[in-house]
Amino acid sequence: MKRIILTVVASCALCFAGYQWHKSIQEKRIFVQDIKSRTDQYGFLDISDNLPESKGIIIVAPVNCPSQQAKVADYLVTELNKQNIPATRTNSYNFRQKNIMSEREINQMIKRYQYVRTMTPPLVFVNGKIKSNPSIEAIKKEWELQ
Template sequence: MNVLKAGMAVMVITVAVLALREYVPKQAVQAVVDKVSGNAAPAARGDSRHGFVDIPLPDGQSGYHVVIFAPPNCPSEAARRADLLAQYLDREGIPYARASSADFSTLRSQEEANRVMAVMNGSIPVVFVRHRARANPSPDDVVAEYRAGGSS
């Protein structure tokens, strides 16, 4: 039952975000995009200095390795960035997993759902390092976040 409620909440949030895009000034939308993509200063909430945002892990993820979310076997530039990131992490000896979708059935608040939506709707690849995520981070930022061990 909770999964249904969470799924419905995510669906409602998605529709609301799409509707708000028509009425919210572009500067406000850009401020959120900058925050999610790491172009803004970290907030006191616990966001990292590498631009990663504190959000819950997707269902089934342990948080002990890096997770790269991108479409599989896609010839797009975004998929190529995901492939290059995976190669970089291999060279650096950092464990990672790849995934093409994420489910969040344990969101506890609207604010938490908003943070998840902001990150997951960002540019691909979306990368999780422990309990933080960022849309389209640089390979160096992923490595720095991972090596910081959650203390950044």
């Protein structure tokens, strides 16, 4: 009798583990499809449909830092400003929502942002879309697109 109970418990545990594994693979697949569908031809990702007041170009990397990423950010700002394209350099970026977003929408926006944030800095926002370490050409084309 003990053996039957142990077999049933082990079978249930294996089924549950298999279900959780399958569920995590499905969630990753859906996330990748979401990222692809929200990325435009210049590689910028639209992280949310509810980000107003996100006009302009914002370059996020540590200010007054000797790292290569900070030097790239400084270069991007300088070059864009030389071409009369307004760009702002900052240490951080704050999200403001216009409409009340559901918890699900907020979590999706955070996941998208975290996805890009794990890539090589600097992060560049162009009118609310984000890309990691873009070229000046990609920034200009995205700026013109908007």
